[in-house]
Amino acid sequence: MTIFSIFSAFLLAFATAAPVHPVELLAWSPTILCPTRFTIWPRGSTQTVTWETDNIPEEKLNSTGLLLLGYMANNSENLDIKHPLAVNFPIISGEVTFTVPDNATVRGNAIVVLFGDSGNASPEFAIV
Numbered sequence: 636m637t638i639f640s641i642f643s644a645f646l647l648a649f650a651t652a653a654p655v656h657p658v659e660l661l662a663w664s665p666t667i668l669c670p671t672r673f674t675i676w677p678r679g680s681t682q683t684v685t686w687e688t689d690n691i692p693e694e695k696l697n698s699t700g701l702l703l704l705g706y707m708a709n710n711s712e713n714l715d716i717k718h719p720l721a722v723n724f725p726i727i728s729g730e731v732t733f734t735v736p737d738n739a740t741v742r743g744n745a746i747v748v749l750f751g752d753s754g755n756a757s758p759e760f761a762i763v
Contacts, residue, residue, distance in 0.1 A: 663692055664754070665688065665691070665749065666686060666687045666755070667684065667686045667749060667755055668685045668686055670747065670757050671757075671760065672759060676735045676739075676760065676761070676762050677762075678739045679734065679735060680734070680735050681733070682734075683730050683732045685729055686729055695726065695751065697727075699722075699726065700725070700750060701719055701722050701749075702721040702731055702733070702748070702749055703715060703720065704718070704747055705745070705747070706740075706742055706744045706746060706759075712756055714748055718736065720735075726751040739762050740762065742762055745759065
């Protein structure tokens with residue numbers, strides 16, 4: 636028996652595959668209450684985004700969030716990931732307040748996307 640054969644037999648004897656158990660992934664996507672399609676945000680203004688919190692799974696009660704500004708075009712969310720509106724806020728709070736950037740693009744198809752566990756986009760609204 637060669638050294639390789641002995642080493643291979645040793646590895647096979649002690650290497651066991653771990654059993655695979657299905658893992659349930661819990662995705663929670665809260666409904667954004669504000670802004671609505673009738674909302675208008677002036678650049679440089681202080682605004683508050685609100686969302687539903689009545690159905691937060693217990694596993695998500697301590698989650699923190701990320702809020703991004705973006706816009707819809709060609710059925711696609713275009714998000715400014717380099718300049719979040721808010722970070723590390725408690726999802727359970729149901730709201731976050733921030734200042735709309737002075738250099739935000741004036742548009743009628745703006746959206747915000749709330750990330751905590753899953754991304755959830757607001758209806759389109761206007762930035763003026």
